[in-house]
Amino acid sequence: MKKQFIILLIFALGTLASCDNEESKKGRFLLKGNEKVKDNDLTGAIKFYTEALAMDPEFRDALYNRGLMYQRLNQLDQAIQDYSLVLQGNTNDFEVLFQRGLAYIDNGEFYKAQNDAKTLTSTYPEEWKSFFLAGLVAERLKQNEDALVAFDRGLRLEPQNVDLLTNKATILYYIKKFEEAENLLQQALAINSKEANIYNLQAMVAFERDAFEEALSLVEQALELDPRNPYFYNNRGLFKLYLGDLEGSLKDINQSIKQDPRNTYALRNKGIYYYYKGEKELALQYLRELYERTPDMELVEKYFKLTERL
Template identity: 40%
Template sequence: MKSRFVKARGLILGVMQKTKYFYLILILFCTTLSCDNDKAKAGRFLLMGNNELANLNYKEAIRLYTEAIGKDPQFKEAYNNRGVALYKSGHYAEALNDYTFAIVQIDPRYTDAYKNRFEVNLVSGSYQRALEDAEYLATVYPDSAYTYLYQGLALTDLKRYDEAISKFDMAYQKDPENVEAVVNQANAYYMSNRYEKARELLQKAISIDATEANIYNTLALIATQEGDFQEALKQVNQAIEIDSRNGYFSNNRGFIYLNLGELEKAEADINMGIKLDPSNPWAYRNKAIFYYDNKSFDAALRNIELAAQYDDSIPLLNHYWGLVLVELDRMDEACAKFSLSESSEKEMLIKKYCK
């Protein structure tokens, strides 16, 4: 199970607020003078696009931003905001193109586009590129806690945990009320199997903001790793009580129910996790485990392969992949998966099934 806490993603929309008033003044000025030049038209399209984006009408927002760009091809805010609309509608590659165009072709110092490109790189798995964007932002805003938070997030996904922990600590030093820095630092300790230090930091996070759901989710992850599934269930229920729309929380509870043998509840939570976040590989892995436990091996294989399309490095994926292939009598493939597994049962399974 994975836990990433990135409330900082709210910054992705900040550019819209910053540009709105300038173009509103421009439009009012042009209206007063009865002018109707292309820049004024572009500004109007931008404002209309912002309104559609605020109302979650992404397709129409994209169309309006494209109109703005047609009137003013150097309109960096329109590229950036179109990137936001594309990102929000799941078109990550196109969003990345817009952010990069705004930076490379128009303004190499356009920090809003760097922030947004960091986000899309992080979500799409381009962790090194995300780190490079975060490092650039740190040169522009060396006193900002969030630039260190961004670096820490990318370093965590790169599995450079000690460096990530250092960056999160720097973010906390810049802003001692920054619960995100503390929870993400705890997550880095959790991901590197240092559970006691993670717990210590999560208690600190509770003293900063006890209503932060990710605290209890990470406590649930730790309890799960230690085999205390009742404690894990207690903690994840608290997380879901605070934030019932988090797909990772629902999926994590589904995994806990799998380990408690409550398969009906597990299936419901895992399905909810997929509904809330259809690109969550952990949910597909857990659904594969559910099907394996129910001896539906073809369905288990489909879900494992789907999980691997999103992230083929998640724990237990190769372990269950191998077990499913054994049941399907595909022994050579099973042995290849066991050889990649990090499970404690790896050597036993290889000895049992592989020559």
Template identity: 50%
Template sequence: MIKLTNKNLIAIRNIAFLSFLSIISCDSIEDKKGRFLLKGNEKMDENDSKSAISFYEEAIKLDSSYFDAYYNKAMAHLKVNQLDEAIHSLDDAIKVKPDDFESYFQRGLAFLDNGEFYKSREDALKLKKLNDQSWKSYFLSGLVEEKLKNYPEALSSFEKAVSLDPKNSDLLVNQATLLYYLKQPETALQILEKAEIVNPTEPNLHNLRSMIYFDAKLYPEALEAVEKAIALDKGQAYFYNNKGLYLMYLGKMEDGLELINQSLKMDSKNPYALRNKGIYYVFKGDKVTALQFLNDLSENYPDMDLVQEYLQKAQAL
């Protein structure tokens, strides 16, 4: 029987420790960067975008050509509305993979949200070159042309997108929205019926339907439709603004104003809510306050529905 002395035990412990160090030192950069990526993904699942970004940055320090880290970092920035940072990360991702479809799609959407419409249009064109059979190529194109107020071109793009993915309720609602802008309300309502069959819980279809009913002076129906939209999504400022307008037209002035003010608290820059406040003061016979709202809107948004009508009414008070 071999007896182990303290000296033998120390030697064994040292060997074990050295073996552990050897394992650590042999840990490849590939393994390390992969762990940082996974940690970042875990933080994204926990809705901790800030920590996720830090982990992705650590991965990038180890490999400046790590596509997944750049792309996921961009998604983390988007989640917290850091549009410039997201665009920069997607730029880096595209440098690594110049033909990655999803990177161009996400960057195009980010450009759109950032007000860089022509850059978004360039990404839409790139998407069509990469894959002209994807609905996303035409969806982005439609969104861009809508922002640029090229409504016939936008409608054509959404129609193409729908033909490629006819069960996509978002595409159908966008198609209906363009028809509404182009003063084709009956056709828009028909498209909304299709969208509702596909996805009855899509709040935007109910909101758009309410707007069409309002234009047709069907105020109770408009109110009922927008209330469905709010029940499905309580976080959209413009739903409350529309409901406030409809209530005013139904004679519930103070209830309407309360909802319009609630909408402005959620989005203080919404010109439609400011218009509706101007309309409120016209109804109340307050010429001075009404003109404060409506004169500015007439100058900055001269083509907005109801602005010129209520400006004239305010001036006549």
């Protein structure tokens, strides 16, 4: 079950000169873009940042903010391009390196993300986000021990950081140290009971214990806090499958796929849905390819072989 990683978005805010010169005009476009962000009009924000960049193609704050908007809209190639343009002027810009590393991860460019993480950990070893990024990259590369080391280094800098605690717990979940993961999640919950990822990961641990009703309740708490998260919908769909609510499950799985068509865990769950419906050919359409490409994905081998016997 894929977990959505925490993405930190920090906006650059400009100040305006009183005189009506080119500098103040591009600054006004920047602030108009920021106002659009507050209204959750991300496309409108991009238009104003682009207006500012038409006046000054090297305007760092406009490039960075436009990159953030592209990232939030999952237009990752455009986001990476804007971040890279900023870095041409300052190769060690901390926030831009961090955000580009996250965008690379979401774009499946893990080794490029790893390079940005290495730059951050060597140049900014005092910053927890340097090790946070390094941990995320290591997790995606299935280097779980390296991920734990990175998150631990971050936690030495920020012992009460919920992002680090939750993502370390995720690695412990992957290596089936469920009790240790639960302990970290309880610690994170005491710090911030409004962090949706905590409840989602608790739900995943409960699922491993075959506590399906508890898992469903927990992921619904996660969805109350973050109702647009495709991975939470996918997990809820899986739990509903195991509780026999097949149609409710399909609705959640389809919602997840609509939001993130590349989520292979949702495609797996749709194959499992068709297995439970007794529709062998449809189930195999989803499960066969996953079994051939990622046979170690949890539940894939089990349901592929069960489907073959239908």
